[in-house]
Amino acid sequence: MNILLTGGAGYIGSHTCVVLLEKEHHVIVVDNLCNSKFEAIKRVEAITGKKVIFYQEDLRNTPGMDAIFRNNAINAVIHFAGLKSVAESVARPLDYYGNNINGTLSLCSVMAAHGVKNLVFSSSATVYGDPEVVPADETAPVRPFNPYGRSKLFIEEILTDLHHSDLSWNIALLRYFNPVGAHPSGRIGEDPSDIPNNLMPYIARVAVGRLSELNVYGDDYDTPDGTGVRDYIHVMDLAEGHLKALEKLATNSGLVTYNLGTGKGFSVLEMVAAFKRASGKPIPYKIVGRRPGDVATCYANPSLAGRELCWTARRGIDEMCADAWQWQSMNPGGYGETG
Ligand code: NAD
Numbered sequence: 001m002n003i004l005l006t007g008g009a010g011y012i013g014s015h016t017c018v019v020l021l022e023k024e025h026h027v028i029v030v031d032n033l034c035n036s037k038f039e040a041i042k043r044v045e046a047i048t049g050k051k052v053i054f055y056q057e058d059l060r061n062t063p064g065m066d067a068i069f070r071n072n073a074i075n076a077v078i079h080f081a082g083l084k085s086v087a088e089s090v091a092r093p094l095d096y097y098g099n100n101i102n103g104t105l106s107l108c109s110v111m112a113a114h115g116v117k118n119l120v121f122s123s124s125a126t127v128y129g130d131p132e133v134v135p136a137d138e139t140a141p142v143r144p145f146n147p148y149g150r151s152k153l154f155i156e157e158i159l160t161d162l163h164h165s166d167l168s169w170n171i172a173l174l175r176y177f178n179p180v181g182a183h184p185s186g187r188i189g190e191d192p193s194d195i196p197n198n199l200m201p202y203i204a205r206v207a208v209g210r211l212s213e214l215n216v217y218g219d220d221y222d223t224p225d226g227t228g229v230r231d232y233i234h235v236m237d238l239a240e241g242h243l244k245a246l247e248k249l250a251t252n253s254g255l256v257t258y259n260l261g262t263g264k265g266f267s268v269l270e271m272v273a274a275f276k277r278a279s280g281k282p283i284p285y286k287i288v289g290r291r292p293g294d295v296a297t298c299y300a301n302p303s304l305a306g307r308e309l310c311w312t313a314r315r316g317i318d319e320m321c322a323d324a325w326q327w328q329s330m331n332p333g334g335y336g337e338t339g
Pocket residue numbers: 006007008009010011012013030031032033034035036057058059060079080081082083084099103122123124125176177178179
């Protein structure tokens with residue numbers, strides 16, 4: 001199949017490129033590189049020995065997107081492109097709604113014009129907000145409490161309306177939990193351009209000496225050790241979930257929603273200990289106050305994806321940390337200024 005990946009130069013997109021290329025799919029990437037580097041695409045090609053067709057383009061440029069669809073016989077789209085920082089979304093809600101929602105509207109209008117109606121969308125566990133019951137399954141109430149999460153929920157609703165208006169659309173809404181780790185080669189990985197907001201890239205930069213210590217946001221939650229509990233999922237497991245979702249859409253699935261997580265929660269301090277084991281490096285940390293907007297515990301019930309996609313996350317936290325460390329230690333400056 002010819003598969004278009006929006007945001008395919010980014011963290012999850014680049015790993016998904018590898019999985020798709022290894023399954024002999026043709027991969028076309030459109031990315032404006034606002035949070036990624038072309039170097040990631042070059043490394044995907046080096047890992048797989050296969051070519052990626054790349055367009056540096058903004059999804060909101062509808063004529064530009066139209067040209068990409070005219071020049072490539074696209075069968076399905078995986079839509080990763082979007083802005084993803086919770087804190088930034090609180091400070092710049094218009095940018096977040098503008099980019100994430102207008103980008104999706106532009107993409108879908110071009111898809112409709114070209115009769116391409118198979119779409120996988122990157123949603124997030126953030127749509128559950130603070131789940132009343134864990135593990136959260138797909139029927140849990142959705143009530144995100146920041147603009148980023150609301151942009152994801154609004155897009156889920158737009159795509160649901162689109163499907164209802166034309167039942168020939170096949171759409172998979174994938175709610176990711178906490179993606180971490182890297183390709184085991186250590187050649188691609190997560191490379192946030194600023195100081196990381198997320199736990200794992202922050203720990204990795206402390207281990208490699210780029211940051212001095214980790215701030216642990218609160219040890220007074222109602223969790224076994226008082227620190228926040230999340231469902232960390234290896235990015236390669238997540239990437240494989242996209243392949244399974246595409247296979248599902250090919251059966252004319254209609255609109256489907258899946259949690260992609262492991263079903264297990266780990267605390268901040270458990271992740272620190274696991275990273276220390278994997279890297280052999282000290283991870284100095286100090287306990288500070290809670291981060292506004294954080295929830296105590298969030299982990300998935302991923303059994304629907306298990307039943308309907310035949311997909312389960314296989315890699316545990318030791319492998320997640322080992323692969324994240326491999327990437328970080330081989331690329332202490334990330335992708336650097338290489339392009
Ligand atoms: P990322 O920032 O590494 O990748 C997103 C890519 O989209 C970047 O390469 C960026 O340059 C591109 N992009 C953004 N706006 C664009 C636009 N208007 N036009 C073209 N390209 C654009 O992020 P990621 O971690 O790979 O996340 C991929 C998707 O998964 C995002 O939609 C994110 O919201 C979602 N998600 C991520 C996580 C996570 O923790 N990483 C969790 C849940 C959901």
